[in-house]
Amino acid sequence: MSKEIVFSGIQPSGEPTIGNYIGAIRNWVDIQNEDKYTCLYCVVDMHAITVPQVPKDLRKHTLEMLSALMAAGIDPEKSILFIQSHVPAHAELTWVLNTITYMGQLNRMTQFKEKSKRFEEASINSGLYTYPVLMAADILLYQAKYVPVGEDQKQHLELTRDLAERFNNRYSDTFVIPEPLIKEQGARIMSLQDPESKMSKSDADENAYILLLDEPDVIRRKIKRAVTDSEGVIAYNDRQKGIKNLINIYSAFTNEDVETIVAKYEGKGYGIFKEDLAEVVIEGLRPIQESYKELINNKDYLEKVYKEGAEKAEYMARKTLRKVYKKIGFIPR
Ligand code: TYM
Numbered sequence: 001m002s003k004e005i006v007f008s009g010i011q012p013s014g015e016p017t018i019g020n021y022i023g024a025i026r027n028w029v030d031i032q033n034e035d036k037y038t039c040l041y042c043v044v045d046m047h048a049i050t051v052p053q054v055p056k057d058l059r060k061h062t063l064e065m066l067s068a069l070m071a072a073g074i075d076p077e078k079s080i081l082f083i084q085s086h087v088p089a090h091a092e093l094t095w096v097l098n099t100i101t102y103m104g105q106l107n108r109m110t111q112f113k114e115k116s117k118r119f120e121e122a123s124i125n126s127g128l129y130t131y132p133v134l135m136a137a138d139i140l141l142y143q144a145k146y147v148p149v150g151e152d153q154k155q156h157l158e159l160t161r162d163l164a165e166r167f168n169n170r171y172s173d174t175f176v177i178p179e180p181l182i183k184e185q186g187a188r189i190m191s192l193q194d195p196e197s198k199m200s201k202s203d204a205d206e207n208a209y210i211l212l213l214d215e216p217d218v219i220r221r222k223i224k225r226a227v228t229d230s231e232g233v234i235a236y237n238d239r240q241k242g243i244k245n246l247i248n249i250y251s252a253f254t255n256e257d258v259e260t261i262v263a264k265y266e267g268k269g270y271g272i273f274k275e276d277l278a279e280v281v282i283e284g285l286r287p288i289q290e291s292y293k294e295l296i297n298n299k300d301y302l303e304k305v306y307k308e309g310a311e312k313a314e315y316m317a318r319k320t321l322r323k324v325y326k327k328i329g330f331i332p333r
Contacts, residue, residue, distance in 0.1 A: 005176070006037045007144035009044040009084065009135070012061040013051070016068050017209040018281065019189035019199035022252040023150030027183060029073035031148060039079040040142050040313060041069060046084045046091065047135070050128040051115070051202075063302055068212055070305070071292035082309030084138070089317035093137035094130070096324055100166050101133050105159060111152065136160040141317040143176040151187040152198060154180055171327040175320075186252045192226040195241035213289055216282045223278040234265040234273055243270070250277050253284035 008028055010020060032039045043065045048058060062083060074081055084090055106112065109132055116124045135156050139147055140163070147157055157180040164175040189199045191208040199209045207225050214222070228242040236247050236258050247261055250273075254261075265273050295302065326332065 003036065003038045004145040005142050006031055006039045006146045006148065007042070007139050007142050007178075008040075008148050009042040009047070009138055010065060010069070011048045012043050012045055012058065012065040013048045013053075014061060014201040015064060015211045015213055017189075017199050017201050017211055018249065018252075018285075019150070019209065020201075021072060021212055022186040022189050022249065023183075024148060025069065025072050025074075026252075027148045027181065028069075028079075031146075031181075032074060032079045035078075037146070040144070040316075041074055041079050041081050042084050042138060042313075043069070043082070044084045044138065047131060050125065050131050051118075063299075064296060066302055066306060067292055067295040068288075070295055071288045072212070076305045076309060080309050080312045081305060082313045083306050086306065086310035087141075087314050087317050089141055089314070089321045090134065090137050092321055093141050093317075093324060094134045096328060097133050097137055097140075097163055097167075098130060100163060100170070101130070101159075105162070106130065106132065108155075109159070110155060132156045132159050133163070136163045139178050140164055140175045141320050142313070143316075143320060144178050145176055146181050147178050148181040150189075151182055154182060167324075174323055174327060185258075186248055189249060189252075190241065190245040192222060192242075192245075195227060195245050210281065212285060213292060214285075216278075219282050219285075220275075220278040223274050223281070226274065228270050232269065234262060234268065234270070236262055243273075246273070246277055250280055253280045 008024060010016065010024065016025065028039070028041055031037060043062055045058060045062050048061075066081065066083070069081060070076065106129055112129060112131065115128060136159060139160050147153075147160075149157065157178065161177050164177050168174055168177075191197050191199050191203060192210070193203075193205050193208040201209060201211070203209055207222050210219055210222055223246070226242060226246060228246075229240050231240055233240075234243060234247070236244050238244070247258055250256070250261055251258055322332070
């Protein structure tokens with residue numbers, strides 16, 4: 001029996017944050033290392049252009065993201081690691097899925113509503129609007145059963161399932177219905193400056209996030225400045241959202257559970273906790289940063305990885321697309 005398929009993607013819209021790492025990438029690595037699934041991990045450059053990009057930066061960020069994923073543990077010998085625009089079937093299936101997506105569904109997407117707030121109404125492009133359909137195509141093309149993501153992608157996964165079911169009902173069984181894999185702990189790492197909103201690399205305030213490649217001193221400074229509260233007690237609850245978020249980060253990097261951490265810091269102040277947290281994060285990121293420095297300078301190797309990845313992905317994607325085209329009534333060439 002062939003293995004079940006796992007698919008996930010990340011936008012090369014800058015360096016990954018520890019939110020991306022905790023909510024998604026480290027889970028991708030764990031799943032890969034279970035050796036139970038065929039894993040596909042994709043740098044989604046086609047998604048990235050739904051907001052303005054400087055072309056040379058996009059190229060740079062795409063290779064940086066590829067290197068960061070490998071540095072974090074994605075092994076191209078074990079997983080299919082590739083760049084979205086290298087497999088044109090993503091765009092082709094998106095078109096077909098667009099024709100079975102209702103505008104009402106897209107109007108309900110909270111991420112679209114949030115992102116479009118950043119732009120004048122007249123300059124919101126239709127790619128940003130249909131972005132979740134491209135995401136559905138990414139997943140359905142590979143017949144993925146599991147999609148490891150952070151909490152913020154849940155609604156997009158629901159749409160994907162809905163489109164898959166609609167297509168299957170209309171034309172007969174074609175797509176596997178995918179399921180999100182969202183870890184309870186760390187699925188939503190919050191901004192260090194505003195614990196009500198999620199940590200995001202596109203935040204205007206750089207103190208709001210920690211990047212995977214931040215230098216130790218930068219990490220210390222950002223954690224020191226992280227917003228807390230005036231209660232002065234290290235506890236895990238929704239009144240103290242800042243501290244709760246820091247505990248989540250601590251837990252992600254040490255694998256200690258929340259209760260253990262709270263007990264360890266009983267009677268201690270925020271200052272000590274923050275100092276320790278900074279060291280935990282620095283140590284956790286150190287091996288990733290070392291490996292990244294080697295990878296990013298090895299352009300030939302990166303090229304080899306993404307070319308081989310694209311070939312393998314293309315083969316799988318074409319198979320699904322052929323089926324889809326046949327079912328909807330296109331004549332094979
Ligand atoms: P992106 O690039 O915004 O984020 C990549 C992954 O990181 C997770 N994530 C977080 N998790 C916890 N806390 C945070 N603060 C945080 N910020 C981001 C995201 O949930 C995501 O899993 N549309 C997707 C990319 C995508 C995709 C796909 C994902 C395109 N096609 C197909 C899965 C399957 C996105 O913009 O992720």
